[in-house]
Amino acid sequence: MPYTVIQNAIVFTVNATDTIHANGTIVLEGDRIHAVGSDTLPIPPDVVQTIDCQGKMAVIPGLIDVHSHSSFLRGVTENYQLLEWLPRYQLEHRALTEEDAYYAALLCYLESLKAGTTCVMDMYRYMHRCADAAGALGLRVNLVPYVADMPGKDFFETSESNRKLIETHHNSQNGKIRVWMGLEHLFYCTKDAFAKARACADEYNIGIHTHSSEQIEEVEAVVKRFGKRPIALFQDYGILGEHTAIAHCVWLNEDEIKVLADTGTSVAHCPTSNAKLAGGIAPILEMKQAGITVGLGTDGNISNNSLDMFEEMKFASLLQKVKRYDAAALPAPETLRMATINGAKLLKLDHEIGSIEAGKKADLVLVNLWEPNLMPIVWDEQDSNVLWNLVYSARGSNVHTVFVDGEIVVQSGKSTKINESDALQAIQKQTLDHMQRRKPFKSTLTPVVVGAS
Numbered sequence: 001m002p003y004t005v006i007q008n009a010i011v012f013t014v015n016a017t018d019t020i021h022a023n024g025t026i027v028l029e030g031d032r033i034h035a036v037g038s039d040t041l042p043i044p045p046d047v048v049q050t051i052d053c054q055g056k057m058a059v060i061p062g063l064i065d066v067h068s069h070s071s072f073l074r075g076v077t078e079n080y081q082l083l084e085w086l087p088r089y090q091l092e093h094r095a096l097t098e099e100d101a102y103y104a105a106l107l108c109y110l111e112s113l114k115a116g117t118t119c120v121m122d123m124y125r126y127m128h129r130c131a132d133a134a135g136a137l138g139l140r141v142n143l144v145p146y147v148a149d150m151p152g153k154d155f156f157e158t159s160e161s162n163r164k165l166i167e168t169h170h171n172s173q174n175g176k177i178r179v180w181m182g183l184e185h186l187f188y189c190t191k192d193a194f195a196k197a198r199a200c201a202d203e204y205n206i207g208i209h210t211h212s213s214e215q216i217e218e219v220e221a222v223v224k225r226f227g228k229r230p231i232a233l234f235q236d237y238g239i240l241g242e243h244t245a246i247a248h249c250v251w252l253n254e255d256e257i258k259v260l261a262d263t264g265t266s267v268a269h270c271p272t273s274n275a276k277l278a279g280g281i282a283p284i285l286e287m288k289q290a291g292i293t294v295g296l297g298t299d300g301n302i303s304n305n306s307l308d309m310f311e312e313m314k315f316a317s318l319l320q321k322v323k324r325y326d327a328a329a330l331p332a333p334e335t336l337r338m339a340t341i342n343g344a345k346l347l348k349l350d351h352e353i354g355s356i357e358a359g360k361k362a363d364l365v366l367v368n369l370w371e372p373n374l375m376p377i378v379w380d381e382q383d384s385n386v387l388w389n390l391v392y393s394a395r396g397s398n399v400h401t402v403f404v405d406g407e408i409v410v411q412s413g414k415s416t417k418i419n420e421s422d423a424l425q426a427i428q429k430q431t432l433d434h435m436q437r438r439k440p441f442k443s444t445l446t447p448v449v450v451g452a453s
């Protein structure tokens with residue numbers, strides 16, 4: 001099989017010892033990493049492509065966004081806290097069509113890829129069309145349908161449609177498409193929906209993903225309604241465990257952190273969205289100290305306005321520093337791990353992605369360091385400023401080349417798979433059409449708490 005060689009790059013492997021190759025070489029064979037090492041690494045004879053980074057590029061594992069919601073409604077639901085924001089966000093879903101879902105996913109996946117994100121856990125609707133969008137762009141995705149069955153929530157997905165998506169799309173597109181069971185929220189899902197999710201996840205050996213404890217008022221409403229805090233309810237409903245990931249978890253107490261740690265449940269941390277919706281700062285250091293796997297998510301463009309995981313890394317680190325009044329809290333190396341290998345662990349894909357190691361999938365990001373916001377490059381023996389600048393200075397626009405499954409899907413900052421101009425024109429047209437279709441629902445906002453459990 002022919003090989004691709006990446007030479008003269010600063011390689012951040014994010015392996016178990018965080019090995020950095022100052023003048024590194026990576027050999028790709030098909031969709032896999034054949035070898036990684038220094039400039040003395042032997043090069044196979046059958047090389048069809050060589051990328052010479054000339055010491056001006058860093059190579060990192062593909063970034064992994066472990067919690068997102070596709071949408072094309074950026075900047076249209078602003079200045080609301082979570083429980084006020086959710087009914088307005090639901091307007092999108094009440095008017096959503098399959099074609100809307102395709103173009104919303106196409107927009108978000110394109111933005112993600114161009115910013116170095118190679119894998120996204122996306123919770124949305126009509127997700128067979130999201131799979132089509134991912135296939136068009138070459139993105140790796142975990143599809144998690146918005147399942148809700150409480151009265152008044154019939155504009156979301158059902159346990160049955162989630163099961164159908166598993167049967168038709170799980171492990172499709174050469175394994176780049178995975179499907180999990182999705183549960184919207186305790187106020188959206190009955191006990192029966194949780195039981196169906198657990199049974200289906202066990203049957204197909206897949207994960208479960210849901211939200212919780214994003215805002216203090218939300219937790220208080222759960223306690224008032226159900227008599228218990230959210231994590232205790234999840235435990236009663238039987239969904240906690242090594243194959244479950246819960247988004248947000250901002251308002252956890254010590255007992256809840258212990259329960260998540262003891263059950264092996266993972267957390268998807270969305271710092272920018274949590275700040276923007278005035279939810280709070282999650283106790284990430286306490287979770288990590290307890291042994292909980294914590295990945296990073298954007299929460300989608302509708303509540304974040306950006307899908308740039310470089311921005312998410314910086315904000316995650318800074319929030320923990322200011323919360324602890326400790327400038328050393330959540331340093332750059334740990335933050336990069338959250339955005340790569342920890343995200344892979346959350347998705348149960350760490351045997352395939354999340355680090356640059358021989359045998360793993362070739363999901364790689366080449367970052368152009370030869371830009372004003374990342375210069376100069378400084379070395380002091382084995383120490384360098386590059387990693388710190390990747391976390392605190394880099395932007396998605398610094399991404400030059402992106403590999404997914406060994407295929408170049410972004411080159412010189414542009415998609416190699418689609419005509420971006422044509423795609424954006426179609427997305428704009430679809431968005432304006434959707435905005436007209438959602439107008440009739442504005443007078444009948446559906447509150448978060450509807451019906452009985």
